[in-house]
Amino acid sequence: MMKQVVDIVGFELGVRVCGVLSAAIRWWINELVQSIPSSIRLKLSARHDKRYVRVHGEQVEITDSNFRTGSWKLLPCPEDVRQSTPDPVALLLPAAMVLRRVIELPIAAKATLHETASFQIGRVTPFKPGEVHYVARTLAQDRLKKTIRAEIAVTPREALKRALESISSYGLQPTAIFVEGDTSQPAFDYLPQIGANVTPQTQSLTRWAIVVGACLLISAPFLAAFRLHLLAEKARNQVALAAKIAAKASDSQTKLDTLISSESFLPDRLRGPHSLEVLDGLSRQIPDTSWVFRLEIRADNAIMSGLSSDLPALLQQLARPPFSTPELTSPVVQGIAGGPARFELRVRYGSGQ
Template identity: 25%
Template sequence: MSTVPATRVRLQDAGRGMRGFLAWWAQGLSAWLPAAWRGALAASSDRLLLQLADDDLLLLRHQGADGIRDIAALPVPPPRSNSADPFATLLSDAGRALPRWVLLPAEAGLRRTLVLPAAARERLHDVLGFEIERQTPFAAADVVYDGRLLRTREDGQLETELVVVPRNRFDAVMGRLPGVADGLAGVELAAADGRPLGVNLLAPASRHRTRRVGWAWSLAYAGLGVLALVLALAQVLDNRRAAAEALEREVAQRSAQARGVSQQRQRLVDAVEGGAYLQGLRNARPSVAEVMDELARRLPDGTYLEKLSIDGDQLTLVGLSNQAAALVGKLEGARQWRAPALSGALQQDPRTRSDRFTLDAKLNDAATPEERPRAAR
């Protein structure tokens, strides 16, 4: 017999707010995993169904993701006098670990479809409890009940189903199973086609909580995933930090190179500008050779120079001459200098009977008089 997993009314499925967000987030994360991983991480929905037959036979069935399959049909075991499992010889270790449910026949219960406001979603079980006496011929104290959410309508209202089983029928069935009633995880009601509805008629205080290995593996896998994520983020952070440090070192190295190149360029510019300035100064004055050549042509015979000094634009001549008084006139009009004049008094040299003189003049620009107006323009 094939079936689909039962639909239970669960707060985490019907809830809103943070619980709904966490469910949506977990579902989104699981969608990224391979199908084999999702199957390993998912909590198993397998369970062991116990169903009474008309001839006092107990049907033992396994319900899993692939449907319901029959395991065995055996007489109802008598009440246990010890803690031995009556199904130990029929089930494997994994089968004995499955949660056990009693499946009641469809005619044992009463089902009513109700439309409730959306505000009833959070406390659906309690709201359905108030509807028992209005929707069924039983009092609330005389039944066991549960409900399920069928769908949410377009107008936001909830289409639900109330499932009620009279307590005397419930107790009668449970009384015929004294050997297996202990340790039950729940009591189901079958639909018309024999499939479980997806409700639990057993009181919460009486439900046996089976330790599921799948949850332990899920927690282990989740912890491993969180650890892997933390390590991956730490590695990414280390890589970014190393890349930032490498970039910082490269920037510092390039900055130092740029500063060195800038300093060398500045020194080169200063040298070129200094050389151009000095060359301009030299070009602005006549050369020493030109000055000496002009002096050789203008100084008369009997005149000897002991010293010739050029300091900036200052020309100074020191020497002996037998025509010292006429030197100023002979040096005037030269292109290389201007305003020649004797500095100090003439002193006669007793040895040569010539006059010692000191003569100063101002050097002119190197341009000719004809070129000066043109340069000024």
């Protein structure tokens, strides 16, 4: 009895586990299909490029050829055409159902354009982000201003929900949701953003989706690493170029400073007294009772230090041309026992004006 109970419980547990695994596998396949760009999904689907559907009120129209030729066919009642297996098609939203706006964003927002666009909806449209489904794409990029021009396309959630319910009642499954009349690339596709379930048409499509998704997952780290390598190389080249420019600028500044100094040195020296003239004048004017042991000649004056037994006579002599305006720069230190006094004075060379 106990063994039968265990077998029954084990059987029920196995059924539940198989159901969970089957649901997980279906979910994972759907996620892989949604991660594939719409252009690749168009190529993988055998009939998708020839089947488009649009909704006008309660009517659903479908075409088996290029939808731009206008050969649309009105579908009869859902009960007459509903199929057991969903038929993949591309849903075309009427242009009047979609509000499009062009915005300008910093270039850093390009990597997270969809998330950044959600903050602009309330500013550039009369809707709140929770009231609409939206998609965004980059139109142009200005590297000088470091900005991008992007386009946002919003459509009311309720209107899109009704359109999806209408085509679902006919047994049709959207593999893309485009905007009618949109010829730009990349085309607006709402399906990856709303997360609608996509049922593969055939086992071949499922295998292709798995293969492509696995390739994308495997190659993503290598592509990211290669992109980082390119960015690093670009940054290294820019740094090297900036270093060359800085070196040239520094060399030019040094040459300019040298030229300015050489141009101004000679006129400055010509405007001031010559050292030989100053020495000759001092040797004639300083009396024998004084002598100088330090002399500093500047542009328009001379500073000297020395000893003198008759300091008034020295000052009187230095007040005569070619010198003028002698003045003491520090207190006089009197000598010991009537010896010579130590002095420091400044005297101008010239008229003193």
